[in-house]
Amino acid sequence: MILFLYSLKIYSQNSFGLNGFWSMNKKANIMSNSIDGNTSNFSNVKDWGIDLSYGGEFANSTTSNLYLLSLTKTLDRSNFYLRYTPGYQKDFFFISGQSFVLEDSSTQTLNSKFSYKEIFGVGYSYQIYKNLSIGFTTRLFNQEFKNEVVEPIFSDSLYFNLKTETENSSFWKTDIGINFTPVEYLSLSVASINLIDLKTNKNISNNSEYEIKRPKGAQFGVTISPYKQLNLNFIYETSNSFMAGFNTGMDFENASLNLSVSALHDKDQTPYIAGIVPAISYQTKVFGITLSGVKYFRGKNISQSFSVFETEGIKNILNNRYSFDKAALTISFRLNTIAEEKAKIINLKIVQDIFPAFEDIYLNKPFAVGKVVNQTDKKISVKPSSKIIGFNRDIIYSPDVFVNAHDTVDIPFFTIVPDSYSNTKNTVSYVDFYISTKTDENDDKYQKPILINKINAWDGKVIHLKEFIKRDADYIIKYAKEILSENKNMLDTLVYSLSTFYKAKILFDNIVKKFVYVADPNATSDYVQFPHQTIELKGGDCDDLSVLYSAVLENIGIQTALVDYKPDKGLGHVNLLFNTELSPQNAKWITENDRKYFIRKNNKGEDQVWIAIETTSLTDFMKAWELGIEKFNNEAFDNLGLAKGRVEIIDVQ
Secondary structure (H helix, E strand, O other), rough: OOOOOOOOOOOOOOOOOOOOOOOOOOOOOOOOOOOOOOOOOOOOOOOEEEEEEEEEEOOOEEEEEEEEEEEEEEEOOOOEEEEOOOEEEEEEEEEEEEEOOOOOEEEEEEEEEEEEEEEEEEEEEEEEEHHHHEEEEEEEEEEEEEEEEEEEEOOOEEEOOOEEEEEEEEEEEEEEEEEEEEOOOEEEEOOOOOOOOEEEEOOOOOOHHHHOOOOOOOOEEEEEHHHHHHHEEEEEEEEOOOOEEEEEEEEEOOEEEEEEEEEEOOOOOOOOOOOOEEEEEEEEEEEEEEEEEEEEEEEEEEEOOHHHHHOOOOOOOOOOOOOOOEEEEEEEEEOOOOOOEEEEEEEEEEEEEEEOOOOOHHHHHOEEEEEEEEEEOEEEEEEEEEOOOOOOOEEEEEOEEEEEEOOOEEEEEEOOOOOOOOOOOOOEEHHHHHHOOOEEEEOOOEEEEEEEOOEEEEOHHHHHHHHHHOOOOOHHHHHHHHHHHHHHHHHOOOOOOHHHHHHHHHHHHHHHHOOOOOOOOOOOOOOOOHHHHHHHHHHHHHHHHHHHHHHHOOOOOOOEEEEEOEEEEEEEEEEEEEOOOOHHHHHHHHOOOOOOOOOOOOOOOOOEEEEEOOOOOOOOOOHHHHHHHHHHHHHHHHHHHHHHHHHHEEOOO
């Protein structure tokens, strides 16, 4: 009597199995666990699975049978299992001790035959969480009792007729189980034994004492994995039986070789360790072959008197005091019509909300980081992508990342701000994150909420004002050229070296004469106008005015830098430096006061004269220069702001 992976589960040493006890976790190399000893129907099958088990029992004469044919199917988190077990059978023959003399003076002895069978079984499991699953199994059993009896026939003479009386009984046995993996190296299980016992046909009035004994109980299991390729397994049953063993294996490029050895103790058998169950298995992704068996340590003479059988009955079809050594060959097939999940997102963090004005930021800095695990034994290339619902029109692909076998890495996700986005209200949306190891299918998907700020939102970091300055280039170029064209005659009379200074002066004076300064009451989260909005509204705060003036100068080729005055508390302040393109030797052409300018390198590394402008001074250029340089000298130099980091100069380009 034989089976695949686990033996028949009926009270006496329920965890017994010809293939031993393999660890029940997602990293197990063995292809599947049958429902014997696996009440929760835990399965590693990703799609379809077919198993066939064939073997023999080494009695006085060796017999062999097809013992098991099973089919399993996984749908999302559910697993369905169906099996047919023609070889799950144990027959007993008894000599009653009664005989009668036939007409030819020969003697006929009366015999009895008791047969116990499992017909078929089904199982179902559901994965509640990644580390928790629950399931049930139910199986149909049949018991047949045949007894030869002598029936007297009265006619002209008395004679005896030999006939066989047959009684049958069938029952369904249903149990439930739970598997839990609190940490990667520890797996726990608990299951019922004979929880539901439903009799469907009972016609055994004369043989009821010979039925399979089915007392209720429970089973507890634990698997510890101290090393990657070693699992230590133990199962205890409330009948005071247990099984203990280990399984290990070696991985090859496209296959694995696995070994399992388990020792069993059954309170109804002797010696204390009744036997061992060795098994060796070779597995590929689609095919597996397992050679296994059981070796008992008791003597070979296992015959017992009928009185012992009558008293104790039979408690397990495959493993009892009458069982012989066995061997089994199991062949497994896996048909995967769905793609293998090579990589999985195990965690994901939004590292920055979306500010639509910061177009370039999200091309160079990720807005989210996902923790991704490689579930294979090979190095893989993972392609991350994402789509912000209501924001991105298409899926945005981020750079590929290589992940070593069974390694976990952080993968960045980048995005692109669409040019057409113009929402003036903050919105909460969702991001769909994808990872794939193939070109046509995703391995995993993860969804996370995200805040999309309004189009003019600013995070309060002066360095990000550059993103506002870069907007409206065509509009600002046209605006600046119109002002300069009105002053062309005056500019044409200037020495070329002074043209930059006077262009900046003309532009400032023309801008501010129609503007008003509006203080912004917000502190950390701000609203910044785009340059064209400030022109149309004819006003703004220091951020808005600095952005506009910088945009005007940058778009006609004048280099600028933002000055960030960082306060200890409360609101900060921003004003502007621009490069006059004068050499330090020619600074006297615009001022004799060496405290009214700042020597700084341009983008070519050359020392040139820069001056500070207070953009909120809406009087004229000279006053704005005076106020700007006064604040700059006081904060940056006199109070050591540059040295202490309380003043920062940020180049726009």
